[in-house]
């Protein structure tokens with residue numbers, strides 16, 4: 104009998120899972136019957152790209168990180184290597200809004216800490232007291248190992264308030280659309296905790312890492328890609344290419360899984376809509392955690408409750424296209440982030456057509472602002488006209504652009520950003536513990552081990568490998 108696997112959810116995690124299952128079957132000369140159920144009329148979940156004339160607009164993610172290898176490797180395996188595009192290094196500066204003005208993040212400042220002295224000394228972003236406090240990090244002893252620590256507590260403890268409020272909150276908190284005082288350091292950027300543990304000073308550890316990178320670059324073994332990469336036709340290319348490689352008829356759109364039951368013979372029954380039941384030998388749930396929790400209610404009540412306890416924030420992206428001449432001073436960077444202490448109504452703005460080539464005609468600039476998140480949930484609730492008006496008001500004040508845009512696009516991502524609050528890793532361990540008795544049931548997606556595309560690919564592929572190894576063990 105050909106084993107039957109149902110993948111629930113057609114975002115990047117579900118697609119990566121379904122693809123890996125078919126890839127493994129080919130590698131091992133086995134046959135497998137994969138069905139991917141997607142509740143909405145389209146694949147991709149948070150990912151979506153739209154061509155508007157000569158512009159390319161991203162609905163959600165505009166890139167993925169190349170340091171985490173899973174998405175990059177997947178692109179290479181499915182023939183997308185020639186489509187990969189690095190960022191435009193000429194524009195790689197990032198600005199921070201400070202007292203209502205854009206101030207460049209000093210060169211060598213990496214998420215939380217400075218690695219280059221002179222740009223750090225010169226920047227108007229921090230007061231002298233703030234700079235001295237950050238520099239003191241070099242001499243601070245290791246912190247006492249207490250349980251999970253929030254990002255906010257860690258940055259305050261090692262670098263002081265200014266580093267948190269002016270850089271770490273908008274840069275790191277912004278990635279998670281989250282409050283840094285609730286974000287778990289070990290679930291989000293564990294590297295910094297490890298740096299303190301291994302080298303005592305984070306700045307010192309970053310210098311050592313920087314030296315290593317420079318050495319590698321000098322020997323030609325440095326990174327081939329920029330830190331963030333995208334695809335020439337937008338992130339949707341990844342979705343389309345994965346779907347293309349799945350067996351004909353295996354993707355079912357507008358098909359929401361509404362229930363899951365374990366049968367006495369160890370197989371599974373998935374309810375679809377209100378009446379249909381599909382049986383399977385294994386199930387991969389690649390939906391947001393709250394949906395996975397609803398599906399798992401009849402399997403393990405504790406695991407289901409833990410899944411539902413992972414909260415989510417909502418964000419919207421507002422893309423606006425302008426003529427270059429509409430700006431008193433043409434933007435020259437990847438964009439800017441907005442600290443919460445500035446009390447503005449956008450979280451960040453990417454200059455999309457400067458960050459990547461091929462996003463707008465040469466005489467135009469495509470911008471993308473982010474609205475909402477857990478710190479400004481009420482702004483997500485605005486209607487489209489008000490949201491565009493709000494964003495244009497902020498851009499007029501910060502960039503001096505008051506012309507009407509050539510076009511605008513708003514995409515809403517309700518409950519799209521899982522909040523990795525303090526205790527997240529322990530919660531995920533409990534969820535995984537609850538599923539241990541069921542080797543033919545696996546979870547995948549952004550809720551567990553990283554929100555980025557590459558982490559989602561990793562969880563999807565790991566889920567596929569887990570159930571495949573159980574269904575078709577190699578002797």
Ligand SMILES: Cc1cc2nc3c(=O)[nH]c(=O)nc-3n(C[C@H](O)[C@H](O)[C@H](O)COP(=O)(O)OP(=O)(O)OC[C@H]3O[C@@H](n4cnc5c(N)ncnc54)[C@H](O)[C@@H]3O)c2cc1C
Nearest residue numbers: 112114115116142148149163164165359360548549555556
């Ligand atoms: C605005 C925004 C910008 C981002 N930018 C970046 C970036 O630049 N780089 C990066 O790496 N990451 C970025 N991220 C994060 C990343 O895009 C997401 O974490 C990732 O795409 C989530 O993938 P997923 O498959 O886990 O979930 P989703 O994309 O949410 O997919 C889940 C799918 O499951 C379906 N589903 C739900 N319930 C059911 C059901 N009962 N039955 C069947 N199907 C169901 C949904 O319809 C959906 O299609 C961004 C996220 C957002 C929202």
